[in-house]
Amino acid sequence: MIAAPRAHVRASSIFFALLRRDMRVARRELPFFLLRTTLQPLMFVIVFGYLLPRMGFMGRGYTTALLPGVLAISLTFSSIQSVALPMVQDFGWTKEIEDRLLAPLPIVLVAAEKIVAGVLQGIVSALFVLPVARLIMGPIPDLTFAHFGDVLLITILGAAAFSSLGLFLGTAIQPQQIGLMFGVILAPMIFFGCAYYPWQGLSAVPIMKYAVLINPLVYVAEGMRASLTPTAPHMPLTVVVVALIVVTAIFWMLGRRSFLKRAVG
Amino acid sequence: MRALRKVYKGSGKAKRGGSGQSARFGPPGMSAPPVGDVVALESLDLDIHAGEFFGLLGPNGAGKTTAIGILTTRVLPTSGTAIVAGADVVRQSVRVRQTIGVVPQRPNADLSLNVLENLQFHAAYFGIPFDVASKRAFELLERLGLSDKTNSKMAEMSGGQQQRLMIVRALMHEPDIIFLDEPTVGLDPQARLDLWEILRDLHRRGRTIVMTTHYMDEADRLCDRLAIIDRGKLLALDTPRTLKSRAPGGTLIELVLDGDAAPAAKVAEAIDGVSHVEANNGLLRVQSSRGGQTLPALIEAAENSGRTVTDIHLLQPSLETLFVSLTGRKLG
Numbered sequence: 001m002i003a004a005p006r007a008h009v010r011a012s013s014i015f016f017a018l019l020r021r022d023m024r025v026a027r028r029e030l031p032f033f034l035l036r037t038t039l040q041p042l043m044f045v046i047v048f049g050y051l052l053p054r055m056g057f058m059g060r061g062y063t064t065a066l067l068p069g070v071l072a073i074s075l076t077f078s079s080i081q082s083v084a085l086p087m088v089q090d091f092g093w094t095k096e097i098e099d100r101l102l103a104p105l106p107i108v109l110v111a112a113e114k115i116v117a118g119v120l121q122g123i124v125s126a127l128f129v130l131p132v133a134r135l136i137m138g139p140i141p142d143l144t145f146a147h148f149g150d151v152l153l154i155t156i157l158g159a160a161a162f163s164s165l166g167l168f169l170g171t172a173i174q175p176q177q178i179g180l181m182f183g184v185i186l187a188p189m190i191f192f193g194c195a196y197y198p199w200q201g202l203s204a205v206p207i208m209k210y211a212v213l214i215n216p217l218v219y220v221a222e223g224m225r226a227s228l229t230p231t232a233p234h235m236p237l238t239v240v241v242v243a244l245i246v247v248t249a250i251f252w253m254l255g256r257r258s259f260l261k262r263a264v265g
Numbered sequence: 266m267r268a269l270r271k272v273y274k275g276s277g278k279a280k281r282g283g284s285g286q287s288a289r290f291g292p293p294g295m296s297a298p299p300v301g302d303v304v305a306l307e308s309l310d311l312d313i314h315a316g317e318f319f320g321l322l323g324p325n326g327a328g329k330t331t332a333i334g335i336l337t338t339r340v341l342p343t344s345g346t347a348i349v350a351g352a353d354v355v356r357q358s359v360r361v362r363q364t365i366g367v368v369p370q371r372p373n374a375d376l377s378l379n380v381l382e383n384l385q386f387h388a389a390y391f392g393i394p395f396d397v398a399s400k401r402a403f404e405l406l407e408r409l410g411l412s413d414k415t416n417s418k419m420a421e422m423s424g425g426q427q428q429r430l431m432i433v434r435a436l437m438h439e440p441d442i443i444f445l446d447e448p449t450v451g452l453d454p455q456a457r458l459d460l461w462e463i464l465r466d467l468h469r470r471g472r473t474i475v476m477t478t479h480y481m482d483e484a485d486r487l488c489d490r491l492a493i494i495d496r497g498k499l500l501a502l503d504t505p506r507t508l509k510s511r512a513p514g515g516t517l518i519e520l521v522l523d524g525d526a527a528p529a530a531k532v533a534e535a536i537d538g539v540s541h542v543e544a545n546n547g548l549l550r551v552q553s554s555r556g557g558q559t560l561p562a563l564i565e566a567a568e569n570s571g572r573t574v575t576d577i578h579l580l581q582p583s584l585e586t587l588f589v590s591l592t593g594r595k596l597g
Binding site for chain 2: 008009010011013014017018020021024025028029094095096098099100101102103104105106107263264265
């Protein structure tokens with residue numbers, strides 16, 4: 001066959017083309033994306049951060065625990081969904097991803113690009129929810145933006161951990177079981193993820209306090225507390241950062257393996 | 266391709282050996298696969314020349330798509346090697362992808378993007394800037410009769426139009442070699458003829474084309490050379506003309522009976538002009554140099570054996586009859 005020498009295309013330039021494609025699609029679907037990923041946490045904010053405190057059922061201090069948790073839910077679930085849903089759809093029936101798998105770059109970079117796109121979408125959703133939630137709940141005791149660098153770090157690490165989880169779930173789960181992913185994996189994760197209550201509060205039920213540590217959402221929520229409401233009870237930031245790096249590494253390795261298995265027969 | 270072999274592990278055995286991989290390089294051995302495994306390719310050897318229009322012909326399940334999958338780096342061979350444009354499909358897959366364009370069996374355009382964006386982004390995946398890509402996209406869309414679809418979404422296009430778009434997309438990065446996997450399946454007759462013309466044109470412009478098909482006429486009219494494969498094995502490899510001349514002489518007659526054809530087959534062997542007889546349950550297959558003139562005697566033989574003839578087919582010497590004589594079954 002022809003062995004014509006060809007100008008080598010840099011993998012980084014292809015990587016950015018893939019990212020550009022995902023950003024264009026995300027920009028176009030932004031309203032639906034925000035609706036899908038932030039409506040549920042915002043409704044929670046309305047009920048538990050606005051209505052119940054006004055009815056006198058909740059102490060006003062509860063919003064201090066709630067805001068970082070809601071932020072954690074929004075960013076992690078937008079990351080997980082923005083990676084898992086296209087994976088399920090692309091590998092399951094539309095096969096759209098095949099064109100990208102035929103691009104002249106190592107296939108693992110196609111997976112890595114999805115993680116980066118997922119992180120960016122997590123950041124967007126956090127940026128959207130933070131002011132809206134603050135607006136609904138009114139002034140929040142102990143809230144500070146003095147440690148914005150830490151907030152950003154937790155946002156990126158949390159989004160990376162859940163994008164990697166999304167890569168794993170999206171490639172390991174059969175398309176017909178996608179509903180199960182929400183019901184059996186994501187819903188318990190939200191309720192036992194220390195998003196609606198601080199981890200320290202679980203001292204009342206010690207067995208729960210240690211059981212929930214396998215839930216990665218705990219570290220994102222506690223990390224948000226450590227950086228947004230540092231005077232309220234929270235896990236040490238160092239513990240959170242190390243945990244999120246470990247979780248990201250584990251899910252990336254699992255996700256990468258299952259992605260490659262789907263991508264190359 | 267050298268000694269190319271691909272075994273898909275049976276689902277019940279996928280975890281065996283603990284590797285978790287469905288396909289791996291291994292020593293080239295021809296030992297019988299474990300129960301449940303599917304051998305898609307069995308030691309396939311092929312050389313395809315630059316500038317050639319090459320056809321892989323075989324029925325569904327013959328291993329054509331697996332062969333294309335390996336050559337386009339999307340499937341890992343279990344053993345054996347394949348070199349495309351001087352690069353190994355496993356060890357140098359990025360280099361291979363650089364030189365090939367792939368037209369899939371089913372259109373798989375990016376549904377979130379319109380036609381032009383699909384082409385621009387495809388080109389960008391090959392390092393081509395958007396402005397260069399747009400110019401090329403307009404030219405190709407024009408050439409393939411899609412210029413009015415530039416801003417359309419996939420849902421607004423017919424199957425034939427989407428298939429043509431797949432060809433445009435495969436050409437965007439100017440590949441030397443184009444792989445097409447059953448490109449005309451599901452197209453109406455006119456769209457099919459249009460597509461043939463497009464492929465001939467590409468071939469005239471110097472492209473190497475490798476196409477799979479299970480349509481005899483398509484293979485016959487388009488391809489310089491053909492490989493007939495079935496059940497993962499290469500059965501014949503030559504130009505369509507030579508292959509047709511190898512087809513067994515005479516007419517192939519098939520009689521469908523309402524019961525076992527074996528007793529009738531015994532009688533049929535003695536009929537004048539009959540060179541080859543085969544019985545397969547209710548199917549009586551006869552090669553005859555006297556064509557249809559053999560029919561009355563055959564029907565009589567069947568009825569004398571207590572069977573009724575329910576259907577009759579006559580096939581003139583062709584790729585089809587060659588295929589039937591090689592594999593014992595029909596295409597498609």
